[in-house]
Amino acid sequence: MAAPMLGKLVLDGNADAASRTLQTHVHNHAVDGHAAMIGENAPAVGGPSDLDALLYPPPALPYEPGRVREYNLRAVDRELEIAPGIFFPAWTYNGTVPGPILRATEGDILRVNFTNAGSHPHTIHFHGIHPPRQDGVFEIVKPGDDFTYEFEARPAGFHPYHCHATPLKKHIHKGLYGSLIIDPKEPRPPAQELVMVMNGYDTDGDGGNNFYTVNGRSFYYARYPITVRRSQLVRIYLANLTEFDLINSFHLHADFFHYQPNGTGDYREYTDTVMQCQGQRGVLEIEFANAGVYMFHAHQSEFAELGWMGFFNVTD
Numbered sequence: 001m002a003a004p005m006l007g008k009l010v011l012d013g014n015a016d017a018a019s020r021t022l023q024t025h026v027h028n029h030a031v032d033g034h035a036a037m038i039g040e041n042a043p044a045v046g047g048p049s050d051l052d053a054l055l056y057p058p059p060a061l062p063y064e065p066g067r068v069r070e071y072n073l074r075a076v077d078r079e080l081e082i083a084p085g086i087f088f089p090a091w092t093y094n095g096t097v098p099g100p101i102l103r104a105t106e107g108d109i110l111r112v113n114f115t116n117a118g119s120h121p122h123t124i125h126f127h128g129i130h131p132p133r134q135d136g137v138f139e140i141v142k143p144g145d146d147f148t149y150e151f152e153a154r155p156a157g158f159h160p161y162h163c164h165a166t167p168l169k170k171h172i173h174k175g176l177y178g179s180l181i182i183d184p185k186e187p188r189p190p191a192q193e194l195v196m197v198m199n200g201y202d203t204d205g206d207g208g209n210n211f212y213t214v215n216g217r218s219f220y221y222a223r224y225p226i227t228v229r230r231s232q233l234v235r236i237y238l239a240n241l242t243e244f245d246l247i248n249s250f251h252l253h254a255d256f257f258h259y260q261p262n263g264t265g266d267y268r269e270y271t272d273t274v275m276q277c278q279g280q281r282g283v284l285e286i287e288f289a290n291a292g293v294y295m296f297h298a299h300q301s302e303f304a305e306l307g308w309m310g311f312f313n314v315t316d
């Protein structure tokens with residue numbers, strides 16, 4: 001938990017300027033309300049398309065027996081600017097936190113060529129059904145080494161992957177995680193598809209997060225609202241890889257969605273708020289009833305005010 005973070009950051013020389021920026025925004029936010037934190041008023045890093053590869057998944061492919069889906073993942077150490085002036089010394093898959101979106105259709109052979117170009121031993125542990133020797137627990141990949149994971153993609157759903165080297169808490173928190181969509185053989189209905197991976201960053205090393213995000217940058221979707229079409233299905237693949245905090249959550253304003261835990265099974269919840277422990281994930285489906293700007297954020301208010309907040313711009 002990060003309640004005292006603004007005070008702490010002020011004492012930290014590196015983060016001083018950024019904390020003032022953030023303090024100003026949090027202050028204005030309190031005075032002006034949520035709407036003040038949209039567009040240019042939102043303190044987020046980068047340009048409007050920077051996170052497209054982490055938001056928009058590759059297309060689903062129709063089921064085809066025996067197909068191989070091959071991905072290359074490379075662990076690299078990289079310093080990332082996660083909020084204005086705040087740099088996080090991340091360990092990444094392919095240079096981003098979260099790592100790339102992988103996608104396969106149930107029954108495909110998923111082949112992931114992993115190279116460890118980082119400074120520490122790593123692995124990739126996939127959630128799903130596969131032989132234990134492909135599970136990223138026993139086969140530790142040392143710096144400079146590589147390993148190929150290969151198994152049938154199942155079950156259909158939405159699953160996280162992450163490093164499982166020890167200390168696990170550190171390897172996850174540093175940024176080694178991403179998501180895998182496994183499409184059912186009988187395809188889901190066409191939709192505007194989005195991927196959201198919730199996370200946090202401990203920037204002062206005290207074992208609590210100081211910033212929270214979706215797809216890696218605080219307030220990014222407040223700065224750049226996500227445009228979707230009214231009365232057309234929107235599908236969000238949502239996962240939580242936040243370390244240190246017990247849960248994270250997603251709350252949508254002004255509408256309701258159907259939530260399918262794990263993207264598996266027949267159970268659906270009709271709600272505007274879901275919570276997930278680390279490793280939990282699910283699939284949200286919404287048809288927005290109205291055009292306009294809809295807020296979404298963690299319903300832990302603290303997380304929202306430390307970066308986990310954004311908007312949908314629903315257009316006709």
Ligand SMILES: [Cu+2]
Pocket residue numbers: 120121122123163164165171176
């Ligand atoms: Cu690792």
